[in-house]
Amino acid sequence: MSKIKPAKGAPYARILGVGGYRPTRVVPNEVILETIDSSDEWIRSRSGIQTRHWANDEETVAAMSIEASGKAIADAGITAEQVGAVIVSTVTHFKQTPAVATEIADKLGTNKAAAFDISAGCAGFGYGLTLAKGMIVEGSAEYVLVIGVERLSDLTDLEDRATAFLFGDGAGAVVVGPSNEPAIGPTIWGSEGDKSETIKQTVPWTDYREGEVERFPAITQEGQAVFRWAVFEMAKVAQQALDAAGIAASDLDVFIPHQANERIIDSMVKTLKLPESVTVARDVRTTGNTSAASIPLAMERLLATGEAKSGDTALVIGFGAGLVYAASVVTLP
Amino acid sequence: MAATQEEIVAGLADIVNEIAGIPVEDVQLDKSFTDDLDVDSLSMVEVVVAAEERFDVKIPDEDVKNLKTVGDATEYILKHQA
Numbered sequence: 001m002s003k004i005k006p007a008k009g010a011p012y013a014r015i016l017g018v019g020g021y022r023p024t025r026v027v028p029n030e031v032i033l034e035t036i037d038s039s040d041e042w043i044r045s046r047s048g049i050q051t052r053h054w055a056n057d058e059e060t061v062a063a064m065s066i067e068a069s070g071k072a073i074a075d076a077g078i079t080a081e082q083v084g085a086v087i088v089s090t091v092t093h094f095k096q097t098p099a100v101a102t103e104i105a106d107k108l109g110t111n112k113a114a115a116f117d118i119s120a121g122c123a124g125f126g127y128g129l130t131l132a133k134g135m136i137v138e139g140s141a142e143y144v145l146v147i148g149v150e151r152l153s154d155l156t157d158l159e160d161r162a163t164a165f166l167f168g169d170g171a172g173a174v175v176v177g178p179s180n181e182p183a184i185g186p187t188i189w190g191s192e193g194d195k196s197e198t199i200k201q202t203v204p205w206t207d208y209r210e211g212e213v214e215r216f217p218a219i220t221q222e223g224q225a226v227f228r229w230a231v232f233e234m235a236k237v238a239q240q241a242l243d244a245a246g247i248a249a250s251d252l253d254v255f256i257p258h259q260a261n262e263r264i265i266d267s268m269v270k271t272l273k274l275p276e277s278v279t280v281a282r283d284v285r286t287t288g289n290t291s292a293a294s295i296p297l298a299m300e301r302l303l304a305t306g307e308a309k310s311g312d313t314a315l316v317i318g319f320g321a322g323l324v325y326a327a328s329v330v331t332l333p
Numbered sequence: 334m335a336a337t338q339e340e341i342v343a344g345l346a347d348i349v350n351e352i353a354g355i356p357v358e359d360v361q362l363d364k365s366f367t368d369d370l371d372v373d374s375l376s377m378v379e380v381v382v383a384a385e386e387r388f389d390v391k392i393p394d395e396d397v398k399n400l401k402t403v404g405d406a407t408e409y410i411l412k413h414q415a
Contacts, residue, residue, distance in 0.1 A: 046375065225394040228378045263375050 007139030010178030013132065015333045016078070016143075017175040019071025020300035021064045022287065023055040029165060036161040043165045048262020052168030052288025054153040061093045064171035065104045065149045068296075072145065073108070075333065076175035080109040083175070084141030087131055088117045089124025089292040091321070092151045104147065114141065121199070122258045122320025123189070124148050124292030125172070129316075130187040130326060132176040147173040148292030155201065157218035166261070167219070168288025172296025174333070185245030185329035188237050192323045198225050199321040219321070230264045234319045235271040237327050242315060245329035252278050253312035254302060254332065258319055259284035259294035279307050291320060299332065308332055335414050336388055341407045348383040352376050362404035370403075380406075390414045 028051050029040040043049060055064065065088060073080055086108075088101040101115035120127040125148040132144035152167035176184075199221040203213050238257075242249065255278050257265055262284050269280055281298035290297060295316050302308035310332055317327035336344065346360035353372050366372040372380060377400075381392050384406065390413045392400070400406045 046373065222394070224374055224378050224397055227375050228382065228394065231378070232382055267375075267379060 009137045009139030010142070011137070012179040012182045012184070013136040013176050014179035014181075014183030015129075015174045015330055016177045017072045017074070017076025017333050018296055018300045018303065019068045019073075019075055019173050020297045021067035021071075021171045022297070023053040023059045023064070023169050025054050025056060026051050027054050032158070032165045035158040036164045038161050038165070046261075046263065047166060048265075048282065048285050049165055049288050051286050053170055055151050055169040059151075059169070061090055061149050061151055061171075062100050062103045062107070064169070065100070065147045065173065066107050068149070068171035068173040069104065069108055069145055069147060072173040072175050076143070076177065078143055078175060078177070081111045083108070083110045083113050083143050083145050085132070085135055085144045086110065086113050086115040086147070087128040087144060088115075088147045088149060089120055089128045090117060090149045091119055091121060091291065092154055093117065093149075094154070101147075108145075113145075120292070120324050120326070121322055122260065122289075122291045122294065123318035123322070123324040123326045125295040126187065126189060126316065126318040126326025126328065127324070129174070129176065129184065129328070129330075130189065133184050136176060136178055143175055143177045145173060145175055146296075147171060148290075148294070148296055150291045150293050152219065152289070152291060155217065155219050157202075157215070157220070160218065160220065162223055163218070163220060166289045168290045170287060170290045170293045170297050172290075172293045172300060174296055174299075183331035185241065185247070187326055187328045188240040188244060189326035190324070195225075195229065195323045198222050198229065198323060227261075227264060229323065230260060230319055231267040231271055234317060234325060234327075235268050237319075237325055238268065238272055238315060238317045241317065241327035241329055247313060247315075247329050249274050249278070251313060252315055252329075254279045254281070254308045254314035256281040256295055256298050256302070256314050256316045258317065259287060259298055260289050260320070292318070294318075303332065336410070338407055338411060341388065341410050342403060344387050345380070345384060345403055345406060348380050348387065352379045352383065360403055362402070362407060364403050365401055366403070366406075367401075384410060388414050
C-alpha cells in the first residue's frame, strides 16, 4: 500500500474577524399590526422584539452576505484571496442550485475558494463554525469564511399572529483561521428529527407549484413546545459545551444564544444560573429572529458597542428547525 | 410519597409566585392561569417544568393546553404523579 501524504493543518483555529449587514428598512411592530390582531405590548412581552429589518429587492442573500463578509475579512486583517473556503448557512436562498456560496466567493474576489451552502436552520452558524475549525486544523483551508444569512421575511406568514412579528433579515459573517492556542472549544451538537414538526416550512414548494395550497409556504412553529425545548433542553447542551471546554460559568464573559426570542434568552440565563457579570446578547430586540445570521450579528453588535471586547470568552449556542443544535465556547475576535 | 391536593396547590402557588410574582394566597383552585394569574403561554411552560420537577410527574406539551386553571393542574398532577 502506498503512503499518502496528509495535509498540514494549524494546531488550532480561532475566529479572527466578524462582520454584519442589516437591511436598510427598519420595521417597527406597528407595521406588523397592520396584518395581525395583536398589540405592541403583547409582541414585546412575548418576544422582546421592538423592531426588525426587512430586505428590499437589492438586498439579496448574496448581496447581504458580500457586505457582511467584506467587513469580516477587513476585521480579520486578511485579503479575500487568502480565503480558502466559503460556507453559507441559509434556508432562504430560493434558487436550489448552484449554491449561493459560489457567487459570494467569486464576487468577494477569492481565488477560486471552495464554496458550498449548508442547511441547519438556526444552528447553522455553529454547524459552519465546526466545519471551518475542522478544515483549518486538518489543513484543507487556511482561512474559512462562515456566513449565516437569511431573508426570513420571504418565508413569513404576515397573517399568522404567532409568528408574523418574529422574523427578520440580515447577514453575519466570521473569518476563521489558524491559531497557536485553542480558541474554539469542542462543539456539542446534534439533531432530533423526531421533533421535525415543531418548527417547519408549512408545505413543500412542489405543493405550491401544483396548486395544492393557495398560500406561499411559510415557517410555522409550536410555540410552547419550542420554548420548552429551547430553554430546558438547550440549557443542558450549553452546560455541556461549557464543561467540554473546561470553562466555569464564572469564567465566562459573554453569552450569545441564538436570538430567537428574548423570553427564551431570559429563561436560559436563569436555568444556566449565569452570574450577572456575564454580558448577554439581546440583539433580538432590534433585529428580530434572523435564524443562522443571529449569532454573528449579535457578536458583531456586542463588539461594536463595546459591551464585549476582543479576547473575551463567549458561549455561543444555536438551535432550531430540525430540530438541530450546536454549542461551543469561543474566544471573541 | 404522593403529594396531597393541598400540598400540590401550595407547591403550585410557590412556583407561580417565583415565575410570575403573583402572591401565593391568590393561587386558588378556581383561578385561571392566564386570565386571573397573569401567567402567559410561555410562563405556563416554566410553571409546568417546575411542577414536573417538584411533583415527579411528566406533563407533555399536548396536555399543557388543557391545564387552564390551578384546579386542572392539581387534578392532573394528583392523577399522574409517580
